[in-house]
Amino acid sequence: MSQPLPELSDGELTVRLASPEDIPAILRFFQANRMAHAPFSPRRPDNFYSAAFWEMRVALNLSHFEQARSAGLFIFDADQREVIGDINFSSLSGYPFHGCTLGYALAQAHWGQGRMQRALELALPWAFEAFNLHRIAANHLPDNLRSARLLEKLGFQREGYARDYLLIDGVWRDHVLTALTRSDWQARDHTAPLVHNGHGRR
Numbered sequence: 001m002s003q004p005l006p007e008l009s010d011g012e013l014t015v016r017l018a019s020p021e022d023i024p025a026i027l028r029f030f031q032a033n034r035m036a037h038a039p040f041s042p043r044r045p046d047n048f049y050s051a052a053f054w055e056m057r058v059a060l061n062l063s064h065f066e067q068a069r070s071a072g073l074f075i076f077d078a079d080q081r082e083v084i085g086d087i088n089f090s091s092l093s094g095y096p097f098h099g100c101t102l103g104y105a106l107a108q109a110h111w112g113q114g115r116m117q118r119a120l121e122l123a124l125p126w127a128f129e130a131f132n133l134h135r136i137a138a139n140h141l142p143d144n145l146r147s148a149r150l151l152e153k154l155g156f157q158r159e160g161y162a163r164d165y166l167l168i169d170g171v172w173r174d175h176v177l178t179a180l181t182r183s184d185w186q187a188r189d190h191t192a193p194l195v196h197n198g199h200g201r202r
Contacts, residue, residue, distance in 0.1 A: 003130060005065070006073065008122040013115060014076045015087060015123050017061060022083065023054045026074065029083035029107060036108040038169050040144060068092055068131060075106070075119045084110050087123050092131055098185065099135035100127070117150055124154065124180065134185040139165065139175040148176065156180045 008015040018026060030037075031049055047053045061072035069092055075085035085106040092100045102124075106116045127133060138156055140147035156178040165175035 006071070006123075006126055006130070008126055010118060010122060012078050013084075013119050013122070014078075014080055015073050015119050015126075016076070017065060017072070018058050018074050018083075020055065020058055022074065022076075023051055023058065025076075025081065025083045026054055026058075027051065029074075029085075033105070033107050037105055040141060040147075040168065041105070042167055043170055068094075070100075071127065071130075073123060075115070083107075085116060085119060087119060089123075089127050089131070089136070092133075094132075097135070098131075098133050099137065099179075100131070100133060102136050102138040111146070117153060120150075120154055128182050132185075132188050133182065135179050135181045137177065137179045139177050141168070141173055142176055151178050154180065 006016055027049065034049070045053070057072075061070075064070045064072070071089040071092070073087045073089075074083050075087065076082065077084055086104065088103040089100045090103065104116060104120065110116075124136065127136065138147075138151055139162070140151065142161075157180070158176060158178050160177040161174065162177055163174050164172040166173055
């Protein structure tokens with residue numbers, strides 16, 4: 001895969017891959033929101049909150065982006081000194097699926113201000129175009145009404161209900177399954193060999 005690194009901005013928020021210089025801000029984000037995110041997230045390894053872990057993870061995120069396997073992005077404030085959220089496009093698959101799964105988290109101090117919606121309004125069109133996606137799936141806990149409303153505003157449609165879908169904070173939890181599809185999707189010659197869904201790998 002050969003394309004520029006994403007640098008998406010609306011003048012107040014920037015969405016991009018992290019660099020090693022961003023690690024202190026990443027750690028502040030996750031440490032400050034550890035309790036707020038716990039009810040919605042899988043349990044993290046003990047070293048998740050260490051600089052050593054994020055030195056490895058930042059490098060891995062870049063490698064996976066270059067291989068079109070995933071895009072682990074962060075949301076920065078206007079001056080790009082603070083991380084206020086993250087957006088992950090994971091399990092990227094090419095032909096014949098052309099889809100991925102979306103995950104996201106926002107700093108609790110910014111909940112209810114429309115910032116995640118604005119960040120996703122930057123990131124979703126970019127992901128559809130950058131990876132020539134037809135479908136982006138996003139799943140949420142049934143009682144996470146904030147996420148349900150956000151996804152509805154962004155055009156995601158409910159597609160199902162999965163019992164015991166993910167191990168969240170140590171407990172198997174049901175999830176509501178939603179997806180956003182691109183009605184004007186067109187095949188590209190260079191995307192046909194990209195397959196990560198069990199039928200092969202580029």
